[in-house]
Amino acid sequence: MIAVLTGDIINSRALPEEWINTLKSALEGLFGKNVKWEIFRGDSFQVELNAKDALLNAIYIKACIKTLKKADVRIGIGIGKKSISAEKVSEANGEVFINSGSAFDALKLSKVNMAIKTPWPKYDEDINLSIRLALIAMDSWGQISAEMVKYAIENQNTNQDKIAKISGRSQSSVSEALKRAHFTEIMELESKYSNQISKLIKK
Numbered sequence: 001m002i003a004v005l006t007g008d009i010i011n012s013r014a015l016p017e018e019w020i021n022t023l024k025s026a027l028e029g030l031f032g033k034n035v036k037w038e039i040f041r042g043d044s045f046q047v048e049l050n051a052k053d054a055l056l057n058a059i060y061i062k063a064c065i066k067t068l069k070k071a072d073v074r075i076g077i078g079i080g081k082k083s084i085s086a087e088k089v090s091e092a093n094g095e096v097f098i099n100s101g102s103a104f105d106a107l108k109l110s111k112v113n114m115a116i117k118t119p120w121p122k123y124d125e126d127i128n129l130s131i132r133l134a135l136i137a138m139d140s141w142g143q144i145s146a147e148m149v150k151y152a153i154e155n156q157n158t159n160q161d162k163i164a165k166i167s168g169r170s171q172s173s174v175s176e177a178l179k180r181a182h183f184t185e186i187m188e189l190e191s192k193y194s195n196q197i198s199k200l201i202k203k
Contacts, residue, residue: 001201002082003054004100005047007075012043015071026064030057051079055193060153062138066146076104079118120200130189137182148177
């Protein structure tokens with residue numbers, strides 16, 4: 001089983017043209033093995049990757065996009081089997097793509113910007129409630145908070161002094177921005193997701 005992220009940039013036409021470079025840079029910087037991605041229809045994208053890495057990468061893409069003023073992204077995460085492989089992500093097929101598309105299509109109806117669909121409905125119920133709660137923080141990230149989250153994810157297992165040097169900010173301002181972003185709690189959710197999904201796949 002793998003994961004597929006299906007996403008688009010919200011109101012991309014109202015944003016400065018640099019958003020496309022920010023999106024490409026985010027997709028090029030994704031974490032984990034076997035990552036494939038594609039941008040299509042101008043402002044839409046799909047990513048194929050390991051299931052345990054899906055939520056971390058979705059949070060990372062969101063942080064990258066929200067470094068731009070008034071920018072945000074919708075992402076549907078699908079978990080499942082892939083039945084047809086193809087060079088282009090958008091030409092592959094299988095349960096995982098159906099789940100990802102279904103999660104993405106439901107975002108506008110439910111008025112949320114991130115959701116997961118897996119083969120386990122009870123799990124979906126629990127994880128999507130947690131994601132909706134996390135989105136209260138993530139949807140409210142300002143540019144500086146989003147930038148510090150981006151740096152913190154890129155430099156995991158390093159101290160805030162290093163992030164301060166990279167970002168050109170003081171350690172106290174990095175700490176404050178990450179606190180405002182509720183970064184610790186969001187990473188706890190990501191860790192819980194990664195552990196749970198790995199166990200479910202092994203069953």
